[in-house]
Amino acid sequence: MSNTAHSKAAKEFLKNQKYAQWHDQTFWSVRTKRDNMAYGLSEWEQLRETASAIKRHTLTHLDEYLDQFSTNAEKNGCIVHWAKDAAEFNEIVLSILREHHVKKMVKSKSMLTEECEMNPYLEAHGIEVVETDLGERIIQLKGQKPSHIVMPAIHLNHDDVGELFEEKLGTEKGNHDPTYLTYMARLSLRNEFLTADAGMTGGNFGIAETGDIVVCTNEGNADMSTSCPKLHIAAIGLEKVIPNYDCLAVFQRMLCRAGTGQPTTTYTSHFRKARPTASPMHIILVDNGRSEWMGNPEHWESLKCIRCGSCMNTCPVYRRSGGYSYSYFIPGPIGINLGMLRNPKEHSGNVSACTLCLSCQSVCPVKIDLGDQIYKWRQQLTSFGTANPQKKLMSSGMSFVFNHIGIYNSALWASPLANRLPRTLMYCSLNPWGEGHEMMQFPKESFHTLWKKGKVRKAKVKREK
Amino acid sequence: MATKSDILSKYKRNINKRFPMPEIKVDAITYPDPLAQFVFMSKTVGGKVVELKPTDDLNHVIKRLYPDAKVIASNLPEITIATRNPDTVENAQALNGTDVGIIRGMFGVAENACIWIPQTMKEKAVCFISENLVILLPKSEIVNNMHEAYKRIKFNNLGYGTFISGPSKTADIAQVLVMGAQAARSVTVLLLP
Numbered sequence: 131m132s133n134t135a136h137s138k139a140a141k142e143f144l145k146n147q148k149y150a151q152w153h154d155q156t157f158w159s160v161r162t163k164r165d166n167m168a169y170g171l172s173e174w175e176q177l178r179e180t181a182s183a184i185k186r187h188t189l190t191h192l193d194e195y196l197d198q199f200s201t202n203a204e205k206n207g208c209i210v211h212w213a214k215d216a217a218e219f220n221e222i223v224l225s226i227l228r229e230h231h232v233k234k235m236v237k238s239k240s241m242l243t244e245e246c247e248m249n250p251y252l253e254a255h256g257i258e259v260v261e262t263d264l265g266e267r268i269i270q271l272k273g274q275k276p277s278h279i280v281m282p283a284i285h286l287n288h289d290d291v292g293e294l295f296e297e298k299l300g301t302e303k304g305n306h307d308p309t310y311l312t313y314m315a316r317l318s319l320r321n322e323f324l325t326a327d328a329g330m331t332g333g334n335f336g337i338a339e340t341g342d343i344v345v346c347t348n349e350g351n352a353d354m355s356t357s358c359p360k361l362h363i364a365a366i367g368l369e370k371v372i373p374n375y376d377c378l379a380v381f382q383r384m385l386c387r388a389g390t391g392q393p394t395t396t397y398t399s400h401f402r403k404a405r406p407t408a409s410p411m412h413i414i415l416v417d418n419g420r421s422e423w424m425g426n427p428e429h430w431e432s433l434k435c436i437r438c439g440s441c442m443n444t445c446p447v448y449r450r451s452g453g454y455s456y457s458y459f460i461p462g463p464i465g466i467n468l469g470m471l472r473n474p475k476e477h478s479g480n481v482s483a484c485t486l487c488l489s490c491q492s493v494c495p496v497k498i499d500l501g502d503q504i505y506k507w508r509q510q511l512t513s514f515g516t517a518n519p520q521k522k523l524m525s526s527g528m529s530f531v532f533n534h535i536g537i538y539n540s541a542l543w544a545s546p547l548a549n550r551l552p553r554t555l556m557y558c559s560l561n562p563w564g565e566g567h568e569m570m571q572f573p574k575e576s577f578h579t580l581w582k583k584g585k586v587r588k589a590k591v592k593r594e595k
Numbered sequence: 596m597a598t599k600s601d602i603l604s605k606y607k608r609n610i611n612k613r614f615p616m617p618e619i620k621v622d623a624i625t626y627p628d629p630l631a632q633f634v635f636m637s638k639t640v641g642g643k644v645v646e647l648k649p650t651d652d653l654n655h656v657i658k659r660l661y662p663d664a665k666v667i668a669s670n671l672p673e674i675t676i677a678t679r680n681p682d683t684v685e686n687a688q689a690l691n692g693t694d695v696g697i698i699r700g701m702f703g704v705a706e707n708a709c710i711w712i713p714q715t716m717k718e719k720a721v722c723f724i725s726e727n728l729v730i731l732l733p734k735s736e737i738v739n740n741m742h743e744a745y746k747r748i749k750f751n752n753l754g755y756g757t758f759i760s761g762p763s764k765t766a767d768i769a770q771v772l773v774m775g776a777q778a779a780r781s782v783t784v785l786l787l788p
Contacts, residue, residue: 156770173622183617190614193607200599206754214597221596264776265767281767288769308771319777324688340750350723350763350778357720358687368606375745376619383706383741393636394707394741394760397778403754406717407686417602425609 134518135479140451153284154449161444163391164493177384182497184377185434189424192368195338196415199371202341203413206403211414216246219416223248223330223363224255226412230361232257232327236319238345238352239263240332241279241437242367242416244459260322262351264315271298277453279460280389280439285452319351329355331401333366334436335381336413339374342402343413346385346395353399362404363412368420369433381436384495389438423471428506432467434496441490441500447483456480463490463500470507478516481507545572625739629705633737634786636708640761641774643783646734653785657729660783661695668725669697670716687720696725696779700759702736703784704744709758710784711748719755723763728779730759734786 144150168174188195200210211226213219219242227235235257243249249259249270261270265283269276272294276282283291292306301314331352335344343364345352356362372378386392404411424430442448442462453461458469458477466484469477481504488501511517531538548556549571557564580586626632634644647656654676658664668679668690674697684690698721700710710730712722722728738744750756763778774780 171624173624176621180617180619180621183614184619186614187616190610190612193603193610196603196606197599210599212597212599212602214602218596262777263767264765268767281770283767284770286769288771291768308768309773311768312765312773312776316775316777320691323777324691348763349765349776351776353719353723353757354777357718357723368602373616375748376742379741379745380619380621382745393640394709394758396640396760396762396764397757398709399755399757400750401755402750405687405719405755406753415602417597417606421602421606421609424606425611427611430611 134482135457136451136455136483139455140483143452143455144450149287150450150452152287153452156284157443157449160391161440161493164388164440164443165391167387167391167393168493171383171387177380178495178497181380181384181495182434184372184380185496186431188372188377189369189430189433192371192424195371195373196368198338199336199341200413200415202339203336204341206341208341208403208411208413211412213414213416213418215418216248216416219246219365219414219418220248220251222414223365224252224257226361226363227252227257227328230328230409232361234258234260234322234326235328235330236260236262236322236326236355236359237330238332238347238355239266239282240330240365241276241460242332242365243330244276245367246416246418260319260326262319262322262355263347263349264312264351267315267319268294271295275459277461278439278442279437279465285454319354323354323358326355326359328361328363329357329359330363330365331355333364333370334385335378336366336371336415337374337378337400338371340402342400344378344382345399345401346382346397347399348390348392348396350397353397356401357405360408361412362401362408363414364401365414365416367416367418369435381495385436385438388440388493388495389443419472426471429467429471429503431498432464432471432500432503434498435464435468436496437464438495440493440495441498444489444493446485446487446489451483456483463504464498467498467500467503467507474507474510474514475516478507478511478514481511539578542576542578545576546574548572621742623740623742624706626705629737629739630734630786632705633703633708636705637703637761637784640708641764641782642708642761643781644786645783646786647788649788653731653787656785657695657697660729661727664694664727666692666694667697668693668695668721670721671697671699671731681716681718681721684718687718687724690718690720690724693721693725695727695729696721697729697731698722700730700732700736700784701749702738702744702747703732704739704741704758704760705737706740708760709741709744710760711744711756711758713749713751713756714753715751719753722757722759723778725779727781727783728759728762729783729785731785731787734788 268283277285295301333343490500669677765776
């Protein structure tokens with residue numbers, strides 16, 4: 131029944147079967163690495179339970195923790211800003227940059243700045259923005275958006291990157307070796323770090339008790355971005371604030387194990403204030419819908435997300451359809467849910483991208499009931515006016531048949547006839563069930579008939595005691 | 596522009612039910628020999644570990660490890676081979692081109708090879724900009740896990756600290772792991788007696 135926006139887009143992804151298979155296998159191997167990490171700690175489930183409870187507590191007391199966080203950050207000498215939406219956020223960033231006469235800003239990866247579409251806004255106002263996470267830099271040079279929240283350039287292979295670098299960075303023709311390409315990107319980015327006027331980071335956590343912004347990277351690019359420029363701006367969504375270091379220990383242990391299957395990120399950096407030779411550090415706390423989502427009794431727990439990416443790595447639909455098949459900028463199970471919170475009319479095409487296998491919620495380190503939430507969103511499609519009329523018609527048809535025993539029996543009796551329909555009739559646009567997969571063969575006799583004829587016998591299975 | 600109180604009061608209005616803070620009691624992993632586990636994990640994450648004997652000369656050992664190094668940056672008094680000092684360079688940019696940076700770690704974490712490094716120099720760039728990083732770590736200072744680690748970390752007035760576990764790395768090109776993304780391309784932990 132491939133008429134949702136997601137499945138249409140997925141068809142494009144699946145055109146390159148070889149790549150689609152690589153994508154699927156790559157993420158399955160990340161999932162396997164995650165499992166090895168999780169099974170290596172007997173306390174893993176205890177950690178998940180604790181992480182979930184901490185997040186529930188924190189989110190339902192976030193007014194207090196945000197107050198504590200901003201008070202402590204200001205005590206440390208930081209300048210704290212509050213932005214109610216993307217537009218305000220972008221304006222605040224621009225005004226800080228203008229105040230410091232910034233022409234070029236390096237930045238580490240931040241899904242929040244993607245959410246607010248900050249880069250195009252700043253560029254339109256004459257600021258050069260340089261992404262410094264290698265994956266982000268690749269897609270920036272390519273003029274694309276991330277297809278995964280942790281591995282943003284996963285949709286490109288080494289030849290794609292090699293050709294891109296030949297054009298943009300002047301690398302050797304035909305040398306598409308990842309080690310060489312990474313080194314060339316390092317040289318080019320090193321120059322950007324040294325000459326930028328400002329550095330921006332996101333934040334994985336804000337610590338209420340100390341005012342720290344904590345940033346986790348493998349590349350060290352957040353630290354490079356803040357080590358040379360004279361100005362550091364950190365931007366975080368409200369929900370990133372947690373109470374204290376005891377809580378942070380729980381999340382730090384899980385973030386990378388769950389996300390990439392590593393025991394830790396290479397760098398876990400704590401920023402409490404600016405370098406002695408730099409201007410005061412700015413922190414921008416961004417609402418952009420979060421305070422409203424908090425009021426949604428069925429879906430507020432999506433705010434527990436720590437953006438590890440494990441739900442998309444394990445998702446059979448994400449693995450086989452890729453990040454660009456989703457209409458929201460965050461793909462996979464968490465993206466489906468956050469997209470629906472953001473704008474259900476625009477993003478309900480994603481809710482079908484789920485088999486309800488619930489693999490996502492069994493790996494989620496903070497125990498978000500991702501699959502259950504997707505199921506709930508599906509029940510509300512009519513109210514958003516985005517339910518599929520064909521599916522609705524079929525559902526009411528089926529409900530009519532199942533409620534009228536006579537019609538049900540006649541339909542059952544007639545069903546084997548479908549086996550003999552010519553293929554052209556069976557696999558045409560009138561039968562959406564026949565699209566993309568083979569129809570079942572109906573049995574000659576139904577279970578019902580077999581039972582009546584006494585043909586159903588107790589299976590003789592030896593049970594071992 | 597919205598103010599802090601606008602945003603906080605809107606958030607507060609939308610809280611339906613407040614959940615209590617759980618007791619954070621995790622039966623976290625410990626190791627019979629935390630140092631051995633730390634060494635094993637350091638190698639797993641791509642780092643090198645060298646144990647110093649009491650009779651070894653620290654500067655000689657580093658020279659032997661990096662025989663081609665010309666530019667060495669450190670502000671540690673016991674490092675006599677340094678050619679640059681992150682405390683006295685004019686700016687962070689002046690540390691670019693450092694072959695080996697030498698810094699001190701406060702303690703290591705056995706479960707993931709993290710080493711706590713508070714900023715103890717004017718320009719913390721030395722920890723990242725150096726091609727190769729040497730971290731001096733007393734071998735008695737190893738904790739089991741991050742719960743123990745976060746109970747121990749202390750901040751000084753410079754207001755920055757980081758856990759480093761191995762060299763800078765990336766797998767952003769076709770998922771091939773490459774050491775040396777934007778920061779140090781190699782990390783050697785020198786375990787001090």
